Amino acid sequence: MSAVDPVSGQPPAPWYRPVSLADALSARARWRKDIVAIAGCTDLMVGWNAGARRLPPVLDLSALAELRSIEAGPDSVTIGATASCASIARHPVIAGRLPMLVASARQTGSVAIQNRATLGGNIMNASPAADNPPVLLAYGARLTLASVRGIRTIDYASFHAGYKRTLAEGDELLVSVTVPFPAERVTAYYRKVGTRRAQAISKIAMAALIERDDGAGPAVVRNASFGFASVGPVPLPAPSLSRSLRGLPLSGIDRAQVERALAADLAPLDDIRSTAAYRRSVAVNLVLAAIDAAREAAPRG
Numbered sequence: 001m002s003a004v005d006p007v008s009g010q011p012p013a014p015w016y017r018p019v020s021l022a023d024a025l026s027a028r029a030r031w032r033k034d035i036v037a038i039a040g041c042t043d044l045m046v047g048w049n050a051g052a053r054r055l056p057p058v059l060d061l062s063a064l065a066e067l068r069s070i071e072a073g074p075d076s077v078t079i080g081a082t083a084s085c086a087s088i089a090r091h092p093v094i095a096g097r098l099p100m101l102v103a104s105a106r107q108t109g110s111v112a113i114q115n116r117a118t119l120g121g122n123i124m125n126a127s128p129a130a131d132n133p134p135v136l137l138a139y140g141a142r143l144t145l146a147s148v149r150g151i152r153t154i155d156y157a158s159f160h161a162g163y164k165r166t167l168a169e170g171d172e173l174l175v176s177v178t179v180p181f182p183a184e185r186v187t188a189y190y191r192k193v194g195t196r197r198a199q200a201i202s203k204i205a206m207a208a209l210i211e212r213d214d215g216a217g218p219a220v221v222r223n224a225s226f227g228f229a230s231v232g233p234v235p236l237p238a239p240s241l242s243r244s245l246r247g248l249p250l251s252g253i254d255r256a257q258v259e260r261a262l263a264a265d266l267a268p269l270d271d272i273r274s275t276a277a278y279r280r281s282v283a284v285n286l287v288l289a290a291i292d293a294a295r296e297a298a299p300r301g
């Protein structure tokens, strides 16, 4: 009896499930992008289901224990690329130190999706609307990529090269994501705006990390970092906004100032989910809400 692919009626393509990273990288080196890495498969299955074609050769990462672990250190947590959103959301150190990551993992589809969806898949799928990337940008995450040529790390903020394109080479796999713990006196603010409160692709999402300086006078912004989804071809940091806020008193930042800075950072489009004008306006509201939250958290002098 010969097995056939149920979609194409042809013999099934190879399905390779290595048990060591070294073997996985050898397969990647040999086949490069002709072999499709799969983790939770929640993005890939949708694509495969949409077109009745033969499945490609598959490099199944699910047996690689070293890619699934979550290791907390003194200054950061390193999350394996195939750690699921569910395991991230219930990790005690992440819950204590990186609350925005818990929030974004819990916003990633339904509970059933979160049980399968991986952080690495969310990043490598490279959707500008994905929920975890804004948080990774605001926290200043770094990625570790590996190939048979070696290991390298890269700032997540420079990883997306264009719509659905990343700087990962054809023979590389994403191994882990390292997220530094924020400084003290920070306020973290994350909000996803969609058609519904759950199970909706965002119209816009924003993560902000605002660090205060509580010197003698009114609290000022020491540092601010941001990440946005659905306002450009890639998940976007907002470097102009960060620069423009540094050193300003939290109580003296007005809408026009935020609007001007964001105009340089964001490139929203009209699309099926929303309009560019709505996205620009909500982006400003979200930044102002984050600043309000930081001001509320400051000690009253």
Ligand SMILES: Cc1cc2nc3c(=O)[nH]c(=O)nc-3n(C[C@H](O)[C@H](O)[C@H](O)COP(=O)(O)OP(=O)(O)OC[C@H]3O[C@@H](n4cnc5c(N)ncnc54)[C@H](O)[C@@H]3O)c2cc1C
Pocket (backbone or CB within 6 Å): 036, 037, 038, 039, 040, 041, 042, 043, 044, 045, 046, 061, 081, 082, 107, 108, 109, 110, 113, 116, 117, 118, 119, 120, 121, 122, 123, 124, 125, 129, 130, 131, 132, 172, 173, 174, 175, 199, 200, 201
């Ligand atoms: C019903 C439904 C609802 C969803 N809702 C949301 C949502 O609300 N928010 C959201 O952000 N996403 C959502 N998604 C999308 C998806 O669940 C997430 O993007 C998820 O994190 C993808 O992870 P995965 O492990 O399933 O990826 P996969 O489908 O396994 O892979 C995705 C891509 O990443 C590549 N890849 C995976 N791991 C690696 C690796 N280690 N190295 C190199 N390449 C790799 C794959 O080759 C593929 O190109 C939803 C999907 C469905 C089906």
